[in-house]
Amino acid sequence: MARTRARRVVVVGGGVAGLAAALELCRAGVPVDVLCATSLRRSHVEGSPAGLNAALGDGDSPREHAADALRVGQYLASQARVLALALAAPELVRVVERLGVPLHRRADGSLLLRRLPGSTKPRTAFAGAATGLELVHALDAELARHELEPATDARGAKLPGEPLARRFEHWDLCELVLDGDGACVGCVAQDLHTMDVRAFRAEAVVLAESGPSLARGSASGVPSAEHALAVALRAGAVAQNLELQAFHATALRGPDRQHVLSELTLAEGARLWVPLDRKERRAPEDVPEREREHLGSPGELGMAATARALVRAFAEGRGIFDPEREVLEPLAWLDLEVHKRDAAELELRLGASFETYRALGPRPRTRAGQETLPYRGALKVGVAPGRCLGGLWIDFATRADGAADPASPRNHATTLAGLYAAGPVACSPHGAGALPGDELVGDFFGGRLAARAAAAYRAGSTRSAADQPSSTFEAPESAARAACEKLREREGDGEGSPYAIADELAQAMDAGCGPLCDDAELAALEATLAALAERLEATGCPDRASRANQAVPFMRHLGGALDVARLAAAGARARAESRGVHYKPATPTRDDAGWLRSTLGRLGASGPELVRAFASPFAERVTDAVDTSLVAPEPGPAAEPAVRVAAPDEAPRPAKKKKRAAKPADEEPSDG
Amino acid sequence: MAERRGSDKVRVRVLRQDAFDRKDTRRWEEFEVARGERATVLSALRAIQRAPRTVDGRAVAPVAWETPCLEHACGVCTMLVNGVVGQACTSLLDVVAPKGRVSLAPLGKFPLVRDLWVDRQRMTDDVKRVRAFVGYDGATDALRESPAAQAERLLLASCTSCGACLEACPQYHQNGAYVGAAAINQARLVGLHEGGALDRGARLDALMGDGGIASCGKAQNCVEVCPQGIPLTESLGSVARDTSKRLLFGWLLGARR
Numbered sequence: 001m002a003r004t005r006a007r008r009v010v011v012v013g014g015g016v017a018g019l020a021a022a023l024e025l026c027r028a029g030v031p032v033d034v035l036c037a038t039s040l041r042r043s044h045v046e047g048s049p050a051g052l053n054a055a056l057g058d059g060d061s062p063r064e065h066a067a068d069a070l071r072v073g074q075y076l077a078s079q080a081r082v083l084a085l086a087l088a089a090p091e092l093v094r095v096v097e098r099l100g101v102p103l104h105r106r107a108d109g110s111l112l113l114r115r116l117p118g119s120t121k122p123r124t125a126f127a128g129a130a131t132g133l134e135l136v137h138a139l140d141a142e143l144a145r146h147e148l149e150p151a152t153d154a155r156g157a158k159l160p161g162e163p164l165a166r167r168f169e170h171w172d173l174c175e176l177v178l179d180g181d182g183a184c185v186g187c188v189a190q191d192l193h194t195m196d197v198r199a200f201r202a203e204a205v206v207l208a209e210s211g212p213s214l215a216r217g218s219a220s221g222v223p224s225a226e227h228a229l230a231v232a233l234r235a236g237a238v239a240q241n242l243e244l245q246a247f248h249a250t251a252l253r254g255p256d257r258q259h260v261l262s263e264l265t266l267a268e269g270a271r272l273w274v275p276l277d278r279k280e281r282r283a284p285e286d287v288p289e290r291e292r293e294h295l296g297s298p299g300e301l302g303m304a305a306t307a308r309a310l311v312r313a314f315a316e317g318r319g320i321f322d323p324e325r326e327v328l329e330p331l332a333w334l335d336l337e338v339h340k341r342d343a344a345e346l347e348l349r350l351g352a353s354f355e356t357y358r359a360l361g362p363r364p365r366t367r368a369g370q371e372t373l374p375y376r377g378a379l380k381v382g383v384a385p386g387r388c389l390g391g392l393w394i395d396f397a398t399r400a401d402g403a404a405d406p407a408s409p410r411n412h413a414t415t416l417a418g419l420y421a422a423g424p425v426a427c428s429p430h431g432a433g434a435l436p437g438d439e440l441v442g443d444f445f446g447g448r449l450a451a452r453a454a455a456a457y458r459a460g461s462t463r464s465a466a467d468q469p470s471s472t473f474e475a476p477e478s479a480a481r482a483a484c485e486k487l488r489e490r491e492g493d494g495e496g497s498p499y500a501i502a503d504e505l506a507q508a509m510d511a512g513c514g515p516l517c518d519d520a521e522l523a524a525l526e527a528t529l530a531a532l533a534e535r536l537e538a539t540g541c542p543d544r545a546s547r548a549n550q551a552v553p554f555m556r557h558l559g560g561a562l563d564v565a566r567l568a569a570a571g572a573r574a575r576a577e578s579r580g581v582h583y584k585p586a587t588p589t590r591d592d593a594g595w596l597r598s599t600l601g602r603l604g605a606s607g608p609e610l611v612r613a614f615a616s617p618f619a620e621r622v623t624d625a626v627d628t629s630l631v632a633p634e635p636g637p638a639a640e641p642a643v644r645v646a647a648p649d650e651a652p653r654p655a656k657k658k659k660r661a662a663k664p665a666d667e668e669p670s671d672g
Numbered sequence: 673m674a675e676r677r678g679s680d681k682v683r684v685r686v687l688r689q690d691a692f693d694r695k696d697t698r699r700w701e702e703f704e705v706a707r708g709e710r711a712t713v714l715s716a717l718r719a720i721q722r723a724p725r726t727v728d729g730r731a732v733a734p735v736a737w738e739t740p741c742l743e744h745a746c747g748v749c750t751m752l753v754n755g756v757v758g759q760a761c762t763s764l765l766d767v768v769a770p771k772g773r774v775s776l777a778p779l780g781k782f783p784l785v786r787d788l789w790v791d792r793q794r795m796t797d798d799v800k801r802v803r804a805f806v807g808y809d810g811a812t813d814a815l816r817e818s819p820a821a822q823a824e825r826l827l828l829a830s831c832t833s834c835g836a837c838l839e840a841c842p843q844y845h846q847n848g849a850y851v852g853a854a855a856i857n858q859a860r861l862v863g864l865h866e867g868g869a870l871d872r873g874a875r876l877d878a879l880m881g882d883g884g885i886a887s888c889g890k891a892q893n894c895v896e897v898c899p900q901g902i903p904l905t906e907s908l909g910s911v912a913r914d915t916s917k918r919l920l921f922g923w924l925l926g927a928r929r
């Protein structure tokens with residue numbers, strides 16, 4: 001067991017939410033252990049290119065920010081959380097600035113705000129194209145400072161040799177430790193270097209790991225993936241809205257993964273189109289305007305609708321023809337023709353987005369065959385999964401007047417007493433879609449709020465993990481150790497490796513649970529996932545090493561990912577409507593009468609199950625109802641066109657003279 | 673076509689070792705992987721992970737390496753590719769193995785975890801040593817900064833702690849005192865920020881101490897290898913100037929601090 005005399009809180013995950021939580025605890029004088037399956041500076045799945053939204057601009061207000069967010073979330077949001085976030089965001093951006101994140105400036109030295117799709121005002125502060133990464137670096141350095149400070153005991157006396165913050169990098173969560181009453185009093189984790197398994201005593205545990213990613217094949221390299229989510233589900237926690245999965249329409253296909261260029265390119269004036277001719281052999285710049293189908297701008301509903309347009313176009317037989325292999329690929333041209341803009345300025349704003357691409361991609365070429373900067377050519381892009389809007393169900397406290405109560409131990413509390421969640425592992429406040437730029441500021445906010453709640457819980461709790469007999473920890477510790485050993489020594493029947501199962505999982509989710517879903521396909525997907533879970537049980541461990549064995553955590557995570565994927569598929573099948581990121585051609589409009597509610601899922605005795613209500617530590621009965629008391633839902637968008645499957649030899653339809661589908665360039669820089 | 677590209681197979685030689693204290697297990701193993709379109713060293717390692725069998729047909733343990741992001745953002749897949757520092761995720765096989773052969777070895781200046789996986793813990797320790805943190809004090813009032821100053825900080829802040837600069841530095845050693853270019857660059861970055869300017873004295877003192885700026889031998893290798901293009905020699909020079917100023921006038925400032 002990890003030794004400590006301080007009454008510590010454990011934070012699992014070292015991304016923005018986890019580090020924000022850890023720093024908030026340190027500021028409150030609460031000793032903290034931060035566990036992270038990678039090293040702390042690496043815990044970010046994406047660089048969060050969009051930036052941080054806050055109503056800081058002239059004529060903007062938190063109310064307008066919240067109204068935009070609720071519209072984009074199609075009213076499935078937690079309105080109290082969205083409003084609290086919008087109100088807190090301006091100050092949070094000031095904190096980010098004070099932490100040293102180099103946010104872009106106007107000539108007068110004030111913050112440069114840009115307007116992103118879905119926002120009615122320019123309100124996104126940003127640092128290059130990787131604001132999230134910059135924030136993680138800044139927070140990490142601050143945590144290092146607190147590692148040099150001593151922890152204190154309840155009476156304020158310094159505990160020699162015990163730093164206020166301790167970091168456990170390359171420690172992977174195995175299990176939560178629950179006391180006799182089911183309250184979370186710690187966790188068990190494994191050191192990925194030595195493979196030691198240890199229990200950590202904790203007054204409260206804050207989970208701040210990533211959301212579904214291995215289950216979506218979006219970042220299969222991330223060692224921890226959605227594991228904390230799966231561990232909490234196994235301990236009895238409830239998940240919410242796991243079917244609400246965002247998709248990007250601007251992913252560059254790299255050799256090893258898809259690289260999301262993000263909505264930024266579109267916000268900067270790029271356009272997305274496919275040739276009308278399914279055997280188009282000409283270079284993109286030679287295809288005249290009238291022979292192109294524009295897939296539209298991200299528009300009001302963010303990228304989801306654009307991703308769907310691309311999927312639909314491909315189903316209708318349009319994409320990019322690969323003349324070498326004679327196949328049509330589910331890709332579109334992202335046209336970055338933005339000559340009018342200052343190239344250096346664009347480089348500043350988008351440069352980091354293109355870094356990988358510059359290293360790996362085929363350069364766009366001009367007609368003369370010269371390589372160009374990415375800003376002038378056309379790039380092949382496709383659809384890739386983005387962030388899941390669902391996650392662990394968390395509580396939120398509001399005062400009588402409806403405002404948030406930041407001092408309450410209820411905020412971000414999961415269904416298990418003493419277990420908190422923030423960041424992508426928790427259900428996002430946003431509902432069925434999020435404004436680009438809200439996620440990052442939301443993670444920062446959520447981490448701080450969860451930390452304050454955990455500190456309040458610690459202060460108010462009559463029992464302490466320190467009073468627990470050591471047997472409370474020893475039993476789960478040795479059980480987890482035995483499970484790790486068993487996994488390492490497992491002999492398989494030779495049928496497939498866990499890596500092959502992971503690839504199949506990603507493909508199955510891609511085919512059955514993509515931007516357009518269909519009930520029959522979802523039912524088939526659920527069967528496939530159950531079969532994969534069974535196969536994984538019978539798969540041997542490809543590595544026997546007793547130290548730095550990467551196969552053991554991988555297999556553990558994959559099992560969890562399959563649970564999460566099954567709940568996501570079940571939720572998608574249940575939600576018989578289309579709303580925000582969720583779209584079913586069979587039920588193409590929003591159904592507020594039937595589905596202005598969440599899906600709630602948990603792992604029952606016989607596998608994943610959906611429920612309508614459950615009990616939480618702070619409320620006897622929580623239902624799937626959605627609060628719309630602050631802002632009444634406006635009508636949803638009209639049904640999108642159905643897929644019109646063309647006969648294979650059908651001639652291309654001549655394009656009607658269209659108004660330019662996308663006009664982001666006009667919408668944009670009120671910031672200049 | 674296949675001939676012009678060399679071969680469609682690539683032989684990957686990997687320097688392996690089971691654990692940091694198992695020098696006896698140090699060995700080269702050779703694998704063969706397909707040269708896919710735009711395949712990288714990372715693609716090769718993933719192929720080996722899926723079917724870990726050497727060219728002489730032995731089934732072996734998968735090669736261990738650290739790879740969280742797969743897209744040139746995190747810096748941890750930095751290793752020696754043909755003896756030169758490089759990142760697995762951006763090293764195209766067509767570039768590093770034009771003749772169908774490539775060798776991979778772990779960085780040599782960090783404690784080995786296993787195979788190509790090294791422990792960069794020391795980089796965090798050195799950030800603490802030179803006190804390269806802002807020391808956020810809870811203030812929430814707005815800051816002002818010129819776009820030029822912001823652009824400068826943004827570039828310095830793009831360090832991923834990949835360790836390439838340390839690997840290439842003749843003065844930096846695993847058990848030596850010198851903190852190296854990355855930590856010194858971080859210290860300069862913090863000093864350029866209004867909040868960080870507050871703790872300046874303590875930071876400069878730390879940088880003037882053992883293993884600080886005076887250990888830099890001005891070989892300039894760091895700036896050549898930094899994948900982020902950070903002007904490291906500029907950072908080293910700037911910190912050197914600040915520390916000499918403090919050496920000369922520090923007693924004056926010391927009276928006030």
Ligand code: SF4
Binds near residue numbers: 831834854857904
């Ligand atoms: S300064 Fe450059 S080379 Fe050195 S660790 Fe940072 S990114 Fe790597």
